[in-house]
Amino acid sequence: MKPIALNFLTLLFCAILAAGGRAQDFNGDGYADLAVGVPNEDGAAPNCGAVHVLYGGPGGLSSTNNQLFDQSTPGLGETAENGDGFGYALAWGDVNGDDIDDLAIGVPFEDIFSGRYPPTNITDTGLVHLLFGSVGSGLSASGSRIYTQASYSGAELEAGDMFGYSIAIGQFYSRYSWREDLAVGAPFETVGSITAAGAVYVFPSPYDTGHVPQRWVQNSPGLTASAPEAYDLFGFSLAHGFLFDSEFLAIGVPFEDWNILTDAGIVHVLYYDNATAALSSSGNQFWYQDSAGVFDVAEAGDRFGQSLATGHFTGDFASYDLAIGVPGESVGAIEQAGAVVILYHDISQRLSATGNQLWTQGSFGIADDCEPFDSFGFALAAGHCDDFYSAGPQDLLIGVPAEDLGSSKVDAGAIHVLFGGPGGLGSSGSQFWTQDSSGILDAAENGDQFGHSVVAGDFDRDYYDEVAACVPWEDIASGSKTNIITDAGAVSVIYSRTGRPGSTGNQFWHQDSLGILGTNETYDAFGFVVYSSE
16 A cells, blocks of 8 residues: 555645535525635646536535636636646635635645746745635636735745645634634745745735734744744644634644654644734644643654644534644554544633544544554544534544555545534544445545545535545546546535435536536546635
């Protein structure tokens, strides 16, 4: 089996399919919609990238009025170019405060032409597009915004920074307004002379004129952590959450060398400060597997924080908890089997080690077994999969994309669902899904990586969230079914119409699905990653 979590190209060339615990409703009809990134799509230029949008309805997701965006779309104000990777990262939220969700699209491999003398084409500096939703018609390029590092006063565009590699949307400024703000990771940014130490930029809503953007690095004043080091990749992952009296931004630094442990990984948490109406270093936290009270110990190659998700797993709507993926975790002697750490909030309304959990495929009640290089926890998402009207605790979806099914289906992939309760997440009734599960369309195949990322959303508005899972390396039969398109990619949607995710009505979407814009092509990797942050 190939250790996918160590394959750096796999981490770089991906697409994002985004959703979260709320509606993800781009057209205001009350049904969750689905955005699917295809950053390897050949459109106006090779690998320029694209984003598909599927809209929800009474029967769930459908191709009706589906949309396809790339940088050649009129109104985006950019040009599609070779290798831009449009759609590499996605995040959604209500940025303009009109109660309709908007969509941020990362383009981390964008080259930007510098007007300084001599003129220079700055490769892979990156940018982010922000598209606004509207009642009835959904997302539109009209009036869209563009963010680059130059949107932060004093920042310079630099080659290889990959601004837009990760994105999160939340109320990072003026949390009592109805507008949300934008956090953007540039994990390969050079800090001083330190290559790929990483940075995170936080921009107020474009309709907020009272605040200025922030830039965070590991040596920002007041941050309680080690100094920036080469290839830490601060900002590799981002997640937004809220607590009773605060908002927070979790920042993954999975390649942080902790003490002498290479790529052990850490997670920073920045909290909202009422005094400044912005994120602040005051009271910030950083977590790692040697933090007091946290289960297990830090080890080289764990990559703690490579994936993040927030959710109220205990049912406390006022406060969120944090799930942290540790896909490189060795379980006993089983190398890179993977793990997930859960940090719960406490009565002080901060994340705490008290009651924290460590989940692996060897945990009691979890289906299947730990195997080398499974990468359990590579992908995470939260959703209300078994609670009518979202009236209870959220549940956790865990992707295991390198799961082998028998000896012949290497890296076929799998998904676990852990259900929340008053005491937090538990294994009782937990589910295990693969493409060979009864009722799931298509079949598990070698290298499909089902569950490379996962997301939840109520696409049919029955008040139970569905599970959407990417299958990025799915080979699709075209036309007479004798023409096999390698690694075209697909997304499988598991509906929760019986109160918990079930195979009835399962959908299997790809670019040759009836009515879907675009066409399957080799190596498109439709839906390569599904990203979820609240």
